[in-house]
Amino acid sequence: MTDYLDKIDGFLHKLFPICRSITGEGNRETLRILREIVPLKILEYPSGTPVFDWLIPEEWEIHGGFIKNFRGELMVDFHQNNLHVMNYSRAVQGEKSFEELQPHLHYLQKLPDAIPYRTTYYNNDWGFCLTHKQYKYLAEDGGPFKIFIDTSFKKGSLTIGEVLIEGKSSEEVLISTYICHPSMANDNLSGMILTAFLAKELLSRKKLNRSYRIIFVPETIGAITYCAMNERVMKAIDVGLVV
Numbered sequence: 001m002t003d004y005l006d007k008i009d010g011f012l013h014k015l016f017p018i019c020r021s022i023t024g025e026g027n028r029e030t031l032r033i034l035r036e037i038v039p040l041k042i043l044e045y046p047s048g049t050p051v052f053d054w055l056i057p058e059e060w061e062i063h064g065g066f067i068k069n070f071r072g073e074l075m076v077d078f079h080q081n082n083l084h085v086m087n088y089s090r091a092v093q094g095e096k097s098f099e100e101l102q103p104h105l106h107y108l109q110k111l112p113d114a115i116p117y118r119t120t121y122y123n124n125d126w127g128f129c130l131t132h133k134q135y136k137y138l139a140e141d142g143g144p145f146k147i148f149i150d151t152s153f154k155k156g157s158l159t160i161g162e163v164l165i166e167g168k169s170s171e172e173v174l175i176s177t178y179i180c181h182p183s184m185a186n187d188n189l190s191g192m193i194l195t196a197f198l199a200k201e202l203l204s205r206k207k208l209n210r211s212y213r214i215i216f217v218p219e220t221i222g223a224i225t226y227c228a229m230n231e232r233v234m235k236a237i238d239v240g241l242v243v
Helices: 005-015 025-034 098-104 132-141 185-204 221-229
Strands: 041-046 059-069 074-077 092-096 145-154 157-165 172-178 211-217 237-242
Touching: 005 025, 005 185, 025 041, 025 157, 025 185, 041 221, 074 132, 092 098, 098 132, 098 145, 157 185, 157 221, 172 185, 185 211, 211 221
Parallel strands: 172 211, 172 237
Antiparallel strands: 041 157, 059 074, 059 145, 092 145, 157 211
């Protein structure tokens, strides 16, 4: 088997900074990069499309977000780490006291240097994620704070990557991995890169007994969408694996 170690490391560094979500340009950019490894077919499903008893949501775009104290000092900044703005936050700007801001701050007291990952996919809300150390700085500062989240929603689409690898048998193995989390190495970045190189290796094999359907989807809604749009095929799956 080919030694992919250096290539894997390169793709980890290339993909880690991208801000991904359940929809949006970050997912498309990610799939375009993964196409350098394996020839993915990129599928788009419009916002508002019914998929079983769910609806594909509007596409989320983010351009930035920050918290500044009254002296203009930057306390929390999306451009320093894309986990700092709660994923799918609505746009907000204004001045808040610490007491007003506090319910919108997410941190992990047991991991004081870690930034938690929080989402508000199906709720009209906003928030910031920060280290416990940053939270204490805000509490000690006391405010008032200038807050700004630059996001928008639009009728767009949900993006999925797919590769089909035919074997001798019509028995099909489904391999699925999530692509929606932003800058987190173990979840989902390691899974999507492993899956892409697994697909590359399978494509290089001359004879496969089974066929393989390999998909790259945003969590929950992406899997539901793919199943809804491929219901007949899904019923024929022999084995399913999630990476």
